[in-house]
Amino acid sequence: xxxxAPPIAERRAAYAAELARGTARFHEPxxxxxxxxxxxxxxxxLRTTDLRLRRPGTFVVDTCGxxxxxxxxxxxxxxxxxxxxxxxxxxxxxxxxxxxxxARGGTRxxxxxxxALLPFPEPESWLDVGTGLGRFPEAAREIHPYTxxxxxxxxxxVERARAAxxxxxxxxxxxxxxxxxxxxxxxxDVVSMFHHLEHTPDPRxxxxxxxxxxxxxxxxxxxxxxxxxxxxPLLGRWWTAHGQPxxxxxxxxxxxxxxxxxxxxxxxxxxxxxxxxxxDLAGAAALALGRALPGPDAPWRPAPPxxxxxxxxxxxxxxxxxxxxxxxxxxxxxxxxxxxxxxxxAYRVVARRES
Numbered sequence: 378x379x380x381x382a383p384p385i386a387e388r389r390a391a392y393a394a395e396l397a398r399g400t401a402r403f404h405e406p407x408x409x410x411x412x413x414x415x416x417x418x419x420x421x422x423l424r425t426t427d428l429r430l431r432r433p434g435t436f437v438v439d440t441c442g443x444x445x446x447x448x449x450x451x452x453x454x455x456x457x458x459x460x461x462x463x464x465x466x467x468x469x470x471x472x473x474x475x476x477x478x479x480a481r482g483g484t485r486x487x488x489x490x491x492x493a494l495l496p497f498p499e500p501e502s503w504l505d506v507g508t509g510l511g512r513f514p515e516a517a518r519e520i521h522p523y524t525x526x527x528x529x530x531x532x533x534x535v536e537r538a539r540a541a542x543x544x545x546x547x548x549x550x551x552x553x554x555x556x557x558x559x560x561x562x563x564x565x566d567v568v569s570m571f572h573h574l575e576h577t578p579d580p581r582x583x584x585x586x587x588x589x590x591x592x593x594x595x596x597x598x599x600x601x602x603x604x605x606x607x608x609x610p611l612l613g614r615w616w617t618a619h620g621q622p623x624x625x626x627x628x629x630x631x632x633x634x635x636x637x638x639x640x641x642x643x644x645x646x647x648x649x650x651x652x653x654x655x656x657d658l659a660g661a662a663a664l665a666l667g668r669a670l671p672g673p674d675a676p677w678r679p680a681p682p683x684x685x686x687x688x689x690x691x692x693x694x695x696x697x698x699x700x701x702x703x704x705x706x707x708x709x710x711x712x713x714x715x716x717x718x719x720x721x722x723a724y725r726v727v728a729r730r731e732s
Contacts, residue, residue: 388464388676395460396677400434403457408450411441413632418442419450425614425621428664432461432677436621440604447604447627452578461622464676487516489651490571490600493727497596497645500524500566504590506552507531507573511538527565529557552586553579561590569598572723575624581636588640593732597642600652600725605629607719608657617660618722630724637728646727653716653723659705666697 410417422438439450453461490513494500501524505514508528518526528535528544531551539547550557568587574580587597602618604627609616618627634644670693671686672678682690715721 385674385676385681389678389681392677393679396433400457403434403453403460404451405454406451408439408448408452411444411446412448412626413446413628414441414444416441416443422447422609423614423619425619427461427622428614428668430675431668431672432675434461434622438619438621438627444632445604445629446632447629449621449625452625453622455578457622458578483512484516486652486654487513488520490569490598490725491517491520493598493646493648493651493725494567494596495520497727497729498566500596502527502565503567503569504529504561504565505544506568506570506587507576508535508538508544510534511541511543513569513571514538515541515543524567551577552590553577553582558586558589563590563592565590566592566595567598568595571600572602574599574601574628575620575626578625580626580628584636584640588642588730591730593730595730596645597637597728597730598725599633599728600723601633602627603630603649603722603724605719606722608722612657612661615661615664617656617664630726633726637726641731642728643731644726644728646725648725649721649723650716652725653712653721655708655712655715656705657720657722658708659701662701662704666693666701670694 409419411419418441419439420442422440424435424437426435427433437450438447440447500521503514503517503521503524504527505511506529508514508530509532511526511528514526514528518524525545526543527546527548528538529548529550529552530538531549533549535544535547535549538544548557548561552558552561568591570583570587574583577583584597591597602620602624604618606616606618609618613619614621618624630647630649634647637644671682671690673690674681674687
């Protein structure tokens with residue numbers, strides 16, 4: 378049974394006590410060099426706040442002038458990541474994606490990703506990292522009915538996925554935890570990471586851990602936002618892939634390919650078309666409208682909204698629904714064209730672990 382959250386007044390008092398100490402302590406010292414290649418040719422890509430949940434704090438995203446790696450700088454500490462992931466931001470993100478894409482759109486994307494493994498030997502075992510509620514394994518079973526799907530997630534949502542029959546084994550934690558890595562070593566024919574690496578403090582460490590739980594000849598399937606998408610500079614901080622404060626790294630495709638090859642993998646598939654997610658315009662509109670509306674009742678607010686603010690939020694939210702629906706429709710209408718251009722917003726890689 379899920380634990381009942383404390384009353385919002387109690388959580389508001391706890392947040393007030395933490396925020397009285399400031400948010401600077403949630404950040405590491407600012408880096409002078411790129412965490413990917415070590416270059417000191419850094420430029421600031423954007424400064425933003427938490428546009429989605431409107432929690433306090435300012436976040437900076439830098440880009441390396443040599444390798445184009447894009448990263449949060451200064452990066453959140455472990456304490457900071459825990460603070461900004463409290464009170465269900467992951468569920469909020471899933472709700473937003475569901476509203477913008479629709480359940481059927483998400484299922485189609487999951488099925489397309491599962492089909493990317495059809496040219497290779499049928500996997501007996503598959504680990505989905507960052508699985509959340511197990512939506513991908515649930516859909517992928519249609520394509521791979523004889524595969525045993527397990528899930529790993531940093532939250533206990535994966536246990537709900539197991540209870541719902543979407544995964545056979547549920548692992549709570551991170552793949553880089555030595556205890557989990559040792560327990561799962563060499564168990565899987567496929568490891569998948571869908572929009573997961575950008576949330577990790579060290580993507581290279583995550584890739585090494587993923588290869589550790591693969592059998593020789595097994596395949597790693599990665600999908601990730603593409604920082605080279607033309608939507609990045611066009612939409613700026615309103616581009617959902619910038620995703621502050623949750624997204625710590627955005628890796629250009631050449632960087633990921635080079636890292637996989639250096640780890641002894643053979644890259645067998647790269648795709649910048651099929652993984653495109655048609656939500657850029659609707660996501661930007663939703664963030665902008667959310668910023669313009671009176672804030673919801675949240676525990677990090679110093680005081681609850683007044684009845685007038687609640688009424689304004691409800692009325693304006695309903696009035697903006699047609700605009701959001703229109704921009705979502707435009708995203709889907711343009712998707713067949715955009716996924717063939719530099720506006721494609723994601724990429725897929727399949728790499729084989731060599732013996």
